[in-house]
Amino acid sequence: MCAVCGCGTSTLSAHDHGREHSHAHPHGGHDHDPMDYGAGPAGLHVPGQDQARTIRIERDILAKNAEYAASNRARLRRLGTLALNIVSSPGSGKTTLLVRTIAALGARWPISVIEGDQQTSHDAERIRATGVKAVQINTGRGCHLDAHMVGHAMDHLDLPQNGLLFIENVGNLVCPAAFDLGEAHKVVVLSTTEGEDKPLKYPDMFAASDLMLLTKSDLLPHLDFDVQACRQAALRVNPRIEILTLSARTGEGLGAFADWIFARAALLCDPE
Amino acid sequence: MHEVSLMENIIGLIEDQHRLSPFSRVRSIRLELGALGPAEPDCLRFCFDAVARGTVAEGALLDIAIIPAHARCAACRRITPVQDRFDACPLCGNMERLTVAGDELRLVELEVV
Numbered sequence: 001m002c003a004v005c006g007c008g009t010s011t012l013s014a015h016d017h018g019r020e021h022s023h024a025h026p027h028g029g030h031d032h033d034p035m036d037y038g039a040g041p042a043g044l045h046v047p048g049q050d051q052a053r054t055i056r057i058e059r060d061i062l063a064k065n066a067e068y069a070a071s072n073r074a075r076l077r078r079l080g081t082l083a084l085n086i087v088s089s090p091g092s093g094k095t096t097l098l099v100r101t102i103a104a105l106g107a108r109w110p111i112s113v114i115e116g117d118q119q120t121s122h123d124a125e126r127i128r129a130t131g132v133k134a135v136q137i138n139t140g141r142g143c144h145l146d147a148h149m150v151g152h153a154m155d156h157l158d159l160p161q162n163g164l165l166f167i168e169n170v171g172n173l174v175c176p177a178a179f180d181l182g183e184a185h186k187v188v189v190l191s192t193t194e195g196e197d198k199p200l201k202y203p204d205m206f207a208a209s210d211l212m213l214l215t216k217s218d219l220l221p222h223l224d225f226d227v228q229a230c231r232q233a234a235l236r237v238n239p240r241i242e243i244l245t246l247s248a249r250t251g252e253g254l255g256a257f258a259d260w261i262f263a264r265a266a267l268l269c270d271p272e
Numbered sequence: 273m274h275e276v277s278l279m280e281n282i283i284g285l286i287e288d289q290h291r292l293s294p295f296s297r298v299r300s301i302r303l304e305l306g307a308l309g310p311a312e313p314d315c316l317r318f319c320f321d322a323v324a325r326g327t328v329a330e331g332a333l334l335d336i337a338i339i340p341a342h343a344r345c346a347a348c349r350r351i352t353p354v355q356d357r358f359d360a361c362p363l364c365g366n367m368e369r370l371t372v373a374g375d376e377l378r379l380v381e382l383e384v385v
Contacts, residue, residue, distance in 0.1 A: 052299060052383055052384065052385045053295075053383070053384060053385075054381050054382070054383050054384075055289060055293065055381060055382045055383075055384060056380070056381050057285065057289060057379045057380060057381055057382060058378065058379075058380060058381075059285055059378065059379050060376070060377070060378055061278055061281050061282055061285070061303075061377040061378065061379060062278075062281065062310070062377065063281075063285075064281055064284065064285075065281070141276075142277065143274050144274055144277075146277065174274070175274035177310070178274060178278075178310035178311075179274075200358070203356075203357045203358055204308075204310075204357070207357055207358075235367075236358045236367060237357065237358045239367050239368040240368075
């Protein structure tokens with residue numbers, strides 16, 4: 001533990017009282033020169049005794065996740081299966097949307113679902129009630145799915161050829177943006193009860209997504225939600241994002257979402 | 273708080289390195305984090321002690337260098353600094369820009385003894 005502010009090395013212990021605790025605290029990017037003896041190339045004040053060496057690593061922190069994601073993506077490509085990573089804040093209606101979308105797509109092709117939640121298998125049970133295969137991942141304290149979890153879930157699902165895989169991520173507009181799962185597209189769901197400035201407040205998720213579904217459109221007459229402002233906010237963050245408005249409750253716009261899915265799946269069958 | 277799992281990945285990479293070329297402990301860890309990168313530096317520092325405890329990285333100094341963000345304009349092709357991900361190109365006003373730096377989170381080097 002660094003004696004200066006408690007953030008660093010344990011070689012300089014300002015106090016020792018026999019019980020373990022953490023002194024970690026946020027502070028912005030400063031260093032402690034000249035008081036930080038551990039920062040220099042020699043480090044210790046014993047001439048000739050120090051064997052410190054520097055190892056260059058130069059690795060992306062998300063490299064391990066990227067390896068698993070690449071492996072998932074290769075497996076999905078071999079199967080000819082389109083995988084969509086559905087992301088949103090909690091309560092936007094992802095599971096209801098999936099239940100109704102599965103019904104709208106009918107039995108036209110084999111659908112599988114991976115459900116991510118911190119706890120419970122409620123969502124997987126709701127999906128299974130539609131007759132398609134679903135596996136639940138509980139992340140415990142984790143706030144997102146990662147590619148390693150999804151690879152194992154794919155093992156459990158025994159994915160068929162030329163299928164469609166929905167991955168319903170943990171409800172969270174922040175963390176899942178950073179984790180590639182091997183999907184073909186991230187689809188961000190924003191419900192009309194959430195406020196039209198969400199793309200500006202949580203830009204990473206909207207920047208990472210290829211499609212935004214503006215859901216609960218049946219509530220629009222009762223809300224002050226400005227659809228045009230929402231579209232502009234999303235396009236400002238991501239000029240390439242496609243936007244569909246729909247209601248899982250009334251079915252309005254579900255056909256357009258189904259068509260979008262078919263068009264993306266057709267691209268898989270027709271590699272450039 | 274996905275910084276915990278990012279920190280677990282960092283410790284995992286350090287443990288991989290420890291298996292390749294053994295050392296007794298890590299004195300400092302140098303990270304590069306883009307200004308638009310996938311983590312908050314304070315959150316990384318906050319969870320470091322807890323995640324590193326009991327590993328070869330316990331007690332190391334965590335040095336996080338922030339990489340300024342830059343983007344190339346899709347219209348005028350010029351590279352300019354980015355404050356916010358969704359700022360227009362300051363030179364031509366075009367909205368579509370491709371981030372060329374500032375998205376990274378990299379483990380650069382370790383100082384070990």
